[in-house]
Amino acid sequence: MSLTTTTTTAPSPTPPHTSEEGPSRSNIGLVRPDFSTGLKDLLTTVDHKKIGAMYAIFALAFLIIGGVEALFIRAQLAVAENNLVSAETYNQLFTMHGTTMVFLAVMPLSSAFFNFLVPLQIGARDVAFPRLNAFSLWTFVAGAIVVNISWLFQAAQALGWFTTENGMTDIVPAGGWFGYAPLTSDEYTGIGTDFWIFGLQVLGIASIAASLNFIVTIINFRAPGMKMMRLPVFVWMTLITSILVIFAFPPITVALGELMFDRYFGTNFFRVDQGGQPILWQHLFWVFGHPEVYILILPAMGIISEILPVSSKKPLFGYSLIVFSGAVIGFLGFAVWSHHMFTTGLGKVATAAFSLLTMAIAVPTGVKIFNWIGTLWGGRIKFTVPMVLSLGFIWMFMMGGFSGIMHSSAPSDAQQQDSYFVVAHFHYVLIGGSILSLMAGVYFWMPKMTGKMWYGKLGYWVAGIVIVGLNLTFFPMHFLGMIGMPRRTHTYLEGTGWEPMNLVCTIGAFILAIGIFFFLYDIFRTLRKGPPAGDDPWDGRTLEWTISSPPPAYNFARTPIVHSRDALWAHKHGKESVKLGSVEPSPGGIHMPSNSWFPLVASVGFLILGVSMALKQAGVPYCGYIAISGLLITFVGIYLWALEGPGGYHLHPEEKA
Numbered sequence: 028m029s030l031t032t033t034t035t036t037a038p039s040p041t042p043p044h045t046s047e048e049g050p051s052r053s054n055i056g057l058v059r060p061d062f063s064t065g066l067k068d069l070l071t072t073v074d075h076k077k078i079g080a081m082y083a084i085f086a087l088a089f090l091i092i093g094g095v096e097a098l099f100i101r102a103q104l105a106v107a108e109n110n111l112v113s114a115e116t117y118n119q120l121f122t123m124h125g126t127t128m129v130f131l132a133v134m135p136l137s138s139a140f141f142n143f144l145v146p147l148q149i150g151a152r153d154v155a156f157p158r159l160n161a162f163s164l165w166t167f168v169a170g171a172i173v174v175n176i177s178w179l180f181q182a183a184q185a186l187g188w189f190t191t192e193n194g195m196t197d198i199v200p201a202g203g204w205f206g207y208a209p210l211t212s213d214e215y216t217g218i219g220t221d222f223w224i225f226g227l228q229v230l231g232i233a234s235i236a237a238s239l240n241f242i243v244t245i246i247n248f249r250a251p252g253m254k255m256m257r258l259p260v261f262v263w264m265t266l267i268t269s270i271l272v273i274f275a276f277p278p279i280t281v282a283l284g285e286l287m288f289d290r291y292f293g294t295n296f297f298r299v300d301q302g303g304q305p306i307l308w309q310h311l312f313w314v315f316g317h318p319e320v321y322i323l324i325l326p327a328m329g330i331i332s333e334i335l336p337v338s339s340k341k342p343l344f345g346y347s348l349i350v351f352s353g354a355v356i357g358f359l360g361f362a363v364w365s366h367h368m369f370t371t372g373l374g375k376v377a378t379a380a381f382s383l384l385t386m387a388i389a390v391p392t393g394v395k396i397f398n399w400i401g402t403l404w405g406g407r408i409k410f411t412v413p414m415v416l417s418l419g420f421i422w423m424f425m426m427g428g429f430s431g432i433m434h435s436s437a438p439s440d441a442q443q444q445d446s447y448f449v450v451a452h453f454h455y456v457l458i459g460g461s462i463l464s465l466m467a468g469v470y471f472w473m474p475k476m477t478g479k480m481w482y483g484k485l486g487y488w489v490a491g492i493v494i495v496g497l498n499l500t501f502f503p504m505h506f507l508g509m510i511g512m513p514r515r516t517h518t519y520l521e522g523t524g525w526e527p528m529n530l531v532c533t534i535g536a537f538i539l540a541i542g543i544f545f546f547l548y549d550i551f552r553t554l555r556k557g558p559p560a561g562d563d564p565w566d567g568r569t570l571e572w573t574i575s576s577p578p579p580a581y582n583f584a585r586t587p588i589v590h591s592r593d594a595l596w597a598h599k600h601g602k603e604s605v606k607l608g609s610v611e612p613s614p615g616g617i618h619m620p621s622n623s624w625f626p627l628v629a630s631v632g633f634l635i636l637g638v639s640m641a642l643k644q645a646g647v648p649y650c651g652y653i654a655i656s657g658l659l660i661t662f663v664g665i666y667l668w669a670l671e672g673p674g675g676y677h678l679h680p681e682e683k684a
């Protein structure tokens with residue numbers, strides 16, 4: 028569709044250089060590559076859309092890996108006294124399942140949406156720092172490999188190709204995704220914990236870099252007229268999530284650093300026999316861990332807040348309340364970490380305070396849910412696949428919220444602590460909440476991302492099977508917890524009365540897996556055979572629907588000028604005064620940045636550093652030197668990245684005005 032061209036209030040930006048086309052030479056003689064297709068382009072790209080798509084592909088791959096780990100866990104627990112996997116393997120499975128799902132599936136899938144959507148929704152050409160964006164992606168991949176390569180070393184050990192100096196068998200992380208000290212100290216775990224420590228540190232670097240990029244992008248790269256209170260809610264939730272990452276990751280970085288010092292240099296942060304304090308780990312971990320829950324769920328809330336208004340043909344009910352309640356959730360998220368530690372003996376005052384604060388989070392969360400229902404109220408609802416998944420999200424998230432309120436009370440928490448009740452709670456929130464809404468987002472924006480529309484009824488089957496599977500898997504866990512089944516146990520005795528419900532949970536898990544399989548298959552078949560989507564298949568409300576599907580490299584041929592909150596909707600259906608304007612195109616064409624190898628180089632350095640530091644603990648020779656060379660590669664990569672110069676070329680888009 029075209030934008031009106033009459034209003035021009037902002038000056039046309041002067042391009043930095045108009046003389047040369049093609050790659051430009053920096054003052055140290057480096058030429059930036061200008062691949063536009065193929066593998067080399069993907070490895071060097073700085074385009075936020077391609078980076079977003081790669082985040083999505085990696086995240087879906089890890090969703091499969093984490094899902095297979097979950098299926099092993101559920102298969103082991105299907106019947107009493109099962110010995111499908113050993114206790115050691117079970118520990119590795121639940122550790123890797125949690126780590127994978129939190130850091131390698133949900134967070135990067137959210138990042139995929141941040142990357143793809145935020146510049147489009149704010150009318151920008153790209154993120155603020157395109158090469159930093161590529162660095163975030165490849166550093167995430169490096170961290171993911173560091174954690175998961177442990178499986179390969181374990182397999183190599185089983186085949187006799189790899190031995191550790193002291194014959195340790197614990198090569199895959201087995202200390203839980205929460206890594207409680209002293210269970211993760213070197214007395215109790217092998218190099219699995221080292222893979223985990225370094226993998227998480229590398230992932231933390233990726234997350235912080237990405238978050239800085241999005242904060243700057245959202246603050247500085249908005250289209251003319253797009254005031255903060257005119258931002259789409261998804262962009263607001265991205266901003267709040269990014270701020271949470273910036274404040275939440277330093278505490279876990281410190282904790283992981285201390286654990287590393289204990290393991291490598293014999294310090295005593297967490298060694299009890301030397302006067303160390305395991306409870307220090309719990310504080311540092313949960314100051315990160317609780318906000319992390321909101322890092323996982325706020326993007327989901329943002330996605331839902333975009334889908335509901337479009338699918339019910341009404342503006343979002345209570346925009347400012349939704350924005351402010353998101354901010355309040357983010358703020359309170361930091362104030363409640365000790366509810367994970369009610370049974371450690373915090374003292375009466377602290378327990379009461381953390382109990383009250385935890386209950387208080389229900390208020391802004393409830394505000395959001397009422398606003399979503401208010402959005403649906405009286406709307407002309409179209410039950411598209413994204414809409415059905417969104418309604419499933421609201422149900423699952425409310426269920427998870429109710430059980431959350433139940434263990435915000437310290438006495439009942441003391442009963443539910445470390446039981447399956449807690450497992451039920453956080454899976455309702457994190458799978459029922461995050462994964463369902465991310466799936467809704469995939470169905471909603473896939474037409475824009477790929478230019479292909481999903482078709483047929485398969486999407487409805489996916490939604491139905493997944494929602495049934497989720498409830499069948501996790502609802503009985505509430506009761507299992509109440510009748511005393513502990514979490515993190517690899518088996519249980521016959522005659523406990525836990526057998527029938529466990530079997531139901533396992534059947535539910537496999538139904539859920541079938542749903543996810545069909546979801547992935549539906550994406551695949553849409554990419555191959557989907558009919559053309561058109562630019563605006565849903566009668567959308569945000570700026571990404573004004574440009575073609577898939578979007579061109581430069582996003583907007585003319586930067587839109589925004590006059591109201593629901594700008595595109597107002598443009599299509601509102602008064603003349605609120606129509607979108609556009610900035611006159613600059614005569615020199617649109618300046619595009621060139622690709623770069625150096626973000627990838629810097630990330631590969633982190634990969635080498637992480638893997639070799641873990642292998643150093645296993646006594647593999649020369650690993651200290653290899654680790655130092657990895658660090659050097661990272662430094663050299665970052666320096667050359669800084670020195671390679673701006674590069675860039677100009678595009679003259681076909682004007683559609």
Ligand SMILES: [Cu+2]
Nearest residue numbers: 317320366367
């Ligand atoms: Cu919490």
